[in-house]
Amino acid sequence: MGLRMIPxxxxxxxxxxxxxxxxxxxxxxxxxxxxxxxxxxxxxxxxPPHGAPRAKGDTVGPVKSRRVAPFVLALALGLGAxxxxxxxxxxxxxxxxxVLQPGTPGEPNTSLSGTSxxxxxxxxxxxxxxxxxxxxxxxHSQAVVMGDLVKGRLTDRKVRGIASRIRxxxxxxxxxxxxxxxxxxxxxxxxxxxxxxxxxxxxxxxxMPGMATKEQLDELATAKGADVDRLYLDLMIAHHEGALKxxxxxxxxxxxxxxxxxxxxxxxxxxxxxxxxxxxxxxx
Numbered sequence: 005m006g007l008r009m010i011p012x013x014x015x016x017x018x019x020x021x022x023x024x025x026x027x028x029x030x031x032x033x034x035x036x037x038x039x040x041x042x043x044x045x046x047x048x049x050x051x052p053p054h055g056a057p058r059a060k061g062d063t064v065g066p067v068k069s070r071r072v073a074p075f076v077l078a079l080a081l082g083l084g085a086x087x088x089x090x091x092x093x094x095x096x097x098x099x100x101x102x103v104l105q106p107g108t109p110g111e112p113n114t115s116l117s118g119t120s121x122x123x124x125x126x127x128x129x130x131x132x133x134x135x136x137x138x139x140x141x142x143x144h145s146q147a148v149v150m151g152d153l154v155k156g157r158l159t160d161r162k163v164r165g166i167a168s169r170i171r172x173x174x175x176x177x178x179x180x181x182x183x184x185x186x187x188x189x190x191x192x193x194x195x196x197x198x199x200x201x202x203x204x205x206x207x208x209x210x211x212m213p214g215m216a217t218k219e220q221l222d223e224l225a226t227a228k229g230a231d232v233d234r235l236y237l238d239l240m241i242a243h244h245e246g247a248l249k250x251x252x253x254x255x256x257x258x259x260x261x262x263x264x265x266x267x268x269x270x271x272x273x274x275x276x277x278x279x280x281x282x283x284x285x286x287x288x
Contacts, residue, residue, distance in 0.1 A: 128259060128260065129188060129258075129259060130259045132253070132254060132257035132258040133259060133263040134190050136253070136254040136263060137185050138185065138190070138191070138192075139212050139250060140247070140250060141178050141181050141192070141195055141196050142195050143246070144177060144181075145195035145196075146215060146243065147170055147240065147243055148175060150239060151167050151170060152171070153221065154167055155167075155168075157232045158232055158233050158236065159229060160230070160288065162284055163233045163236065163237065169277075170240065178195075178196050179196070180266075182197075213246030213249045213250065214243040214245055215243070215246065216239050216242075230288060233284075233288055234288050237281050237288070241278055241281050244274040244277060244278045245278065247270060251271040254267040255267060
């Protein structure tokens, strides 16, 4: 049996000739009865060899392209005309237009002028902001020390996880608070760079809520087995609850916006952690 050469699907001969294997999209038109519609290339077939007669109704891509081009051009022009009616730039809102500010729960909404609504909030700080940052650095430093004391000694997987998380979260917060105090020209506690100086002895800032005493820290350092987990949770729950009180005091007396946001973040995070630690403590 002899071999028959199969011609290529397309033979590029210049610009506008479809690439090999390319298919024209289907064009919906009037029904022409059974059989392939003009202008469509049957799947798996290409143009006949050079000089061979075409079947009636068969056409190739370039013929159909001439039929579709006027319609596509008209459609593009129509869409362009529609889009030109729309404004090219958004309309600016007048700064004098009133703005409705939602009130807090139980309070009515407030109507503000445009100028008041876009005014930059004050970021001035007061003594309450300074005290909060200084005390919270010391408070955080004791949490870091407690995490160091129990590292590698906790028996419960979940307790190990939350102890590590608390330690890793509070270290960068201490650095951020120290940076803010420096920018204000205020004193930065030594615990910001060396947490063990005051926090380990238990003598520093006894008036701060939730701080563990020296005796409690010594007991944590010498505990064995599951007692380490239980004592750590007891001390850290009380420690977190003390931090919440400090955050509430800041909310009542502080004036610096960024410090207030930090206090809110600490309050949300530690409230959740208190709930988690209480669940662990009940299980142990």
